[in-house]
Amino acid sequence: METKAPSTISYPFLVPAEWYSFLENQHLGAFQQETFELYPTIGKGYLQYLEFQKGFWAQQMNFRLQNALPLIQTPSKINDLFIINFYLTSTSIHQKTNKNRFEFNFDNISVMLSSSAAVFHYNIPAKEDVKIFQIGFTREWLLTNAFEEVSSDLKNIFMGNDPIYMAENLDYQFKYLVEEMDLRNANRLFLFSGALQLLNTFFTKLENRQLNTKDLSNIHHTDLESLLQIRTFMDEDPLKAISLDALAQQSGMSLSKFKRYFKQVFGVTPYQYHLQNKLAVAFNRLGQNYSVSEVAFLLGYNNLSHFSKAFKKQYGFLPSEVQKEVS
Incomplete structure (x- = not known):
């Protein structure tokens, strides 16, 4: 009816x-x-x-x-x-x-x-x-x-x-x-893996937020807006190399202030955030049946073992295991 x-x-x-x-x-x-x-x-x-x-x-x-x-x-x-x-x-x-x-x-x-x-x-x-x-x-x-x-x-x-x-x-x-x-x-299987990664990513953000609630500086709203703009800039091209000095200058802050505020707001350092973005690209490409060596090269790794180590540290399993789940 x-x-x-x-x-x-x-x-x-x-x-x-x-x-x-x-x-x-x-x-x-x-x-x-x-x-x-x-x-x-x-x-x-x-x-x-x-x-x-x-x-x-x-x-x-x-x-x-x-x-x-x-x-x-x-x-x-x-x-x-x-x-x-x-x-x-x-x-x-x-x-x-x-x-x-x-x-x-x-x-x-x-x-x-x-x-x-x-x-x-x-x-x-x-x-x-x-x-x-x-x-x-x-x-x-x-x-x-x-x-x-x-x-x-x-x-x-x-x-x-x-x-x-x-x-x-x-x-x-x-x-x-x-x-x-x-x-x-x-x-x-890919959906199951992806759902677990989404949950893990969200929990990590909550834990970072919890860990960074003590002894926080009061951030002026203009500095917060600058940080959000910097994050958007970093998100636009995760594979592009970053310069912390250039990002700090773009934000209008000193390098030390930029790094301190960035970690306070986002729970990780600018470099860690950039690395997480790169590894998110890797996870996506592996799900599209790119080979592990192709993805490592795309991310700028000359050593395959270094890429695998970074990927496992981020996601808890090797990049080759993603390919097994989607095959």
Whole structure:
């Protein structure tokens, strides 16, 4: 039955299969296997998920609505589910919590971690393309697969039941990892590997943020804007050699101030950020069946073992293992 969409939809945070069944009961579309297709009277497009392990999944949404649709995510009493949203289109989606209002799109804040105890008010616009990729996981999966036995600040965040709202920018490393994550076309093993890399990248950023919350200098907004411009410049061509002196001059700061502020804001040194970008390019090229030696040469490595060592330090496995997963 195809009917007009309700004016507002309230729902608890659900795993994809339950979420799709809920949407079907709201007469927004049809749920079959792992895909939810919108009815033509509602819009055009689909939602699709892929569960890699029990409690760990990826989901993509690619749709265009006929009419704007407000959504309200109601809170649960415990944080047993978590989702990381990657907003991949220029369409702005307004997301409001009890305290803050966010505007998400590809060029603004574009990555958001939230939990099942969170309250969200979304406003999905009409007649605009919306593309969102998600990584979802349960607390049980996270504790089993992601954390060591010892306690950590990051682990403590997920063990609590306070609402979680953590936003990040979609930097070059995220963009490269997300770019090939197409549930309809990519290889399952490659998607599984990519989802783990996205999760690891996000957690690394959160850990860097946590580690750098002590003894921070107050950064003037003009210096912050300069740092964001420098990062954009570095993202535009990750394979181009960088000069820290030139970047500092471009930012209008002294070299020592530039390096100190850069690490404070982004959690890594300028050189480490540049290396992460280069290795993200390598990961992407390996997924496109470039040989390890071709990728090493592309990144400027004369010694193949040095490239393999740097790649494994970044991702936890050798570049040759990426090729095995996509072959």
